Amino acid sequence: MAEAGINDARNGSAQDEQATTDGFHLVIDALKLNDIDTIFGLVGIPITDLARLAQAQGMRFIGFRHEQNAGNAAAVAGYMTKKPGICLTVSAPGFLNGLTALANATTNCFPMILISGSSEREIVDLQQGDYEEMDQLNAAKPYAKAAYRVLHAEDIGIGVARAIRAALSGRPGGVYLDLPAKLLAQTIDAAKGRESLVKVVDAAPRQIPAPDAVKRALDVIRNAKRPLILLGKGAAYAQADAQIRELVEKSGVPYLPMSMAKGLLPDTHAQSASAARSYVLAEADAVVLIGARLNWLLAHGKGKTWGAPVSKRFVQIDIAPTEIDSNVAIEAPLIGDIGSCVEALVAGLGDEFPQPDADWLDAIAQRKNANLAKMAATLDKNPSPMNFHSALRAIRDVLKTRPDINVVNEGANTLDYARSIIDMAQPRKRFDSGTWGIMGIGMGFAIGAAVTSGTQVVAIEGDSAFGFSGMELETICRYNLPVCTIVFNNNGVYRGTDVNPTGGADVAPTVFVKGARYDRMIEAFGGIGHHVTTPEELTQALLEAIASGQPTLINAVIDETAGTESGRLTNLNPQSAAMKK
Ligand code: ADP
Ligand code: TZD
Numbered sequence: 243m244a245e246a247g248i249n250d251a252r253n254g255s256a257q258d259e260q261a262t263t264d265g266f267h268l269v270i271d272a273l274k275l276n277d278i279d280t281i282f283g284l285v286g287i288p289i290t291d292l293a294r295l296a297q298a299q300g301m302r303f304i305g306f307r308h309e310q311n312a313g314n315a316a317a318v319a320g321y322m323t324k325k326p327g328i329c330l331t332v333s334a335p336g337f338l339n340g341l342t343a344l345a346n347a348t349t350n351c352f353p354m355i356l357i358s359g360s361s362e363r364e365i366v367d368l369q370q371g372d373y374e375e376m377d378q379l380n381a382a383k384p385y386a387k388a389a390y391r392v393l394h395a396e397d398i399g400i401g402v403a404r405a406i407r408a409a410l411s412g413r414p415g416g417v418y419l420d421l422p423a424k425l426l427a428q429t430i431d432a433a434k435g436r437e438s439l440v441k442v443v444d445a446a447p448r449q450i451p452a453p454d455a456v457k458r459a460l461d462v463i464r465n466a467k468r469p470l471i472l473l474g475k476g477a478a479y480a481q482a483d484a485q486i487r488e489l490v491e492k493s494g495v496p497y498l499p500m501s502m503a504k505g506l507l508p509d510t511h512a513q514s515a516s517a518a519r520s521y522v523l524a525e526a527d528a529v530v531l532i533g534a535r536l537n538w539l540l541a542h543g544k545g546k547t548w549g550a551p552v553s554k555r556f557v558q559i560d561i562a563p564t565e566i567d568s569n570v571a572i573e574a575p576l577i578g579d580i581g582s583c584v585e586a587l588v589a590g591l592g593d594e595f596p597q598p599d600a601d602w603l604d605a606i607a608q609r610k611n612a613n614l615a616k617m618a619a620t621l622d623k624n625p626s627p628m629n630f631h632s633a634l635r636a637i638r639d640v641l642k643t644r645p646d647i648n649v650v651n652e653g654a655n656t657l658d659y660a661r662s663i664i665d666m667a668q669p670r671k672r673f674d675s676g677t678w679g680i681m682g683i684g685m686g687f688a689i690g691a692a693v694t695s696g697t698q699v700v701a702i703e704g705d706s707a708f709g710f711s712g713m714e715l716e717t718i719c720r721y722n723l724p725v726c727t728i729v730f731n732n733n734g735v736y737r738g739t740d741v742n743p744t745g746g747a748d749v750a751p752t753v754f755v756k757g758a759r760y761d762r763m764i765e766a767f768g769g770i771g772h773h774v775t776t777p778e779e780l781t782q783a784l785l786e787a788i789a790s791g792q793p794t795l796i797n798a799v800i801d802e803t804a805g806t807e808s809g810r811l812t813n814l815n816p817q818s819a820a821m822k823k
Pocket of ligand 1: 349350413414473474475477479480500501532534537539559560562578579580677
């Protein structure tokens with residue numbers, strides 16, 4: 243069925259002189275026309291030749307060991323570049339593996355396109371039992387921002403264009419594009435094929451906020467005594483770094499970055515209120531949300547965290563109008579792209595930027611200094627065995643000297659501690675478990691970030707979190723990517739000390755093999771492994787990894803008693819708390 247594709251793929255460059263083209267070529271031509279140069283994927287029927295042809299035509303094809311990781315790499319590429327990352331998979335099971343990443347991308351507002359080969363419509367619809375038969379289009383719909391299928395070769399150009407625009411415009415998200423095997427092999431007249439291609443113009447148009455909405459927002463800001471700006475990963479994605487800095491610095495308003503907005507302004511910035519987070523959330527009288535949703539990560543904008551029963555005045559900048567009033571009443575919604583909205587606020591405030599009350603700034607500074615001193619004392623301790631804090635101090639000190647390094651981070655304790663201990667100094671350099679708090683993004687994000695940026699990645703991983711995507715170490719070695727993975731090895735999920743209360747032979751549900759040597763996994767593929775038990779050894783290994791740029795895994799042995807259940811999410815774990823009583 244894919245034979246036309248095989249022949250054409252092998253004759254790739256001669257194609258232009260032929261009178262006909264086919265689905266394989268049209269897909270690649272359509273992507274290239276839209277400046278897409280990389281595909282993350284995993285081959286098999288019916289898309290192997292599509293991958294071959296992509297490579298033959300000068301695109302980069304990065305092959306993975308599992309589609310979920312390819313999809314995560316595509317999603318992070320989309321987040322970093324504002325171009326949709328492309329993930330290519332086979333039918334049914336390959337598609338489903340990729341679908342998790344597509345759903346995660348949609349949830350996090352990352353633009354990506356999952357392109358899957360599929361079996362034939364007429365067989366699928368009559369449920370006659372095709373190879374890897376599945377109604378993929380309908381399976382994708384609930385988890386994607388949009389889902390399209392192309393049935394005719396002459397529609398490939400428009401199908402790819404629709405997918406790109408859907409992924410990028412408005413709130414970005416994951417788009418599914420279904421390509422049945424027969425479509426890829428379809429031939430059409432080459433000239434007709436060329437004419438059918440579409441170059442997307444202005445895929446994410448600026449959306450200028452309405453003047454009355456700007457005025458409403460300015461009124462809230464001008465009348466605030468204890469204002470706070472909250473930056474989310476939408477603000478980082480928007481690449482409106484200069485405008486955001488201008489608003490923050492001219493207004494003198496303290497700000498809090500959500501985890502992936504860290505580095506939009508350097509975490510060491512005098513106005514960062516991160517070290518006084520609970521205080522500012524509870525005490526602010528007006529909050530300007532910039533590309534951050536009031537979801538669980540922000541306690542839904544209400545309750546004790548937010549200083550209830552006193553309510554806040556909210557300004558919310560977002561491109562998605564339906565996000566407004568999702569959890570609490572928003573007094574001043576500002577709908578538009580973040581660059582345009584922030585620009586409008588800065589212009590509206592003109593030369594009369596109101597400055598926050600000095601008392602407010604003093605109170606924040608006091609809390610911040612006290613908390614930073616407390617944290618410094620904790621970080622300075624040198625317990626044996628090494629714990630999360632002393633290991634992260636070592637990593638922090640190395641990363642401080644290299645603000646250009648991309649940081650990937652997942653786990654429970656590993657995520658919570660690293661988020662607050664590792665400062666970021668540049669935007670869009672931190673990639674983590676995100677809106678779902680999902681494990682398994684590690685190696686996919688690391689590969690996506692390394693391929694997209696061409697620069698060093700350090701992935702700080704809980705040992706459980708790492709396991710979800712660990713086989714991609716081979717991918718990292720195969721492409722010789724500058725990725726250093728640090729596994730915080732505490733022998734289990736959260737920690738390694740739980741026991742089976744029955745005394746039976748099975749270990750407790752959270753426990754792994756003790757003393758596992760993750761460093762030896764990367765050695766199997768020719769990478770460099772380190773086994774470290776002290777902060778000094780960790781520093782040394784990390785410095786070497788960064789200096790060499792070689793694929794490296796550092797197995798960092800952490801005190802197995804150090805972690806808390808679910809990290810800082812113990813409140814979401816009521817049954818577990820009850821069991822321990
Ligand atoms: P965080 O998890 O960091 O708090 P969220 O993912 O919850 O951030 O929120 C990101 C928000 O940013 C989403 O509501 C999304 O609609 C919005 N957004 C994304 N890109 C833009 C943009 N260019 N302009 C305006 N809003 C955007
Ligand atoms: N599966 C998926 C896909 N996402 C999840 N979040 C979980 C399971 C549940 N889970 C967490 O929320 S954190 C975590 C799991 C399994 C791992 C924590 O252990 P770790 O990190 O070793 O990665 P720490 O630092 O030891 O806590």
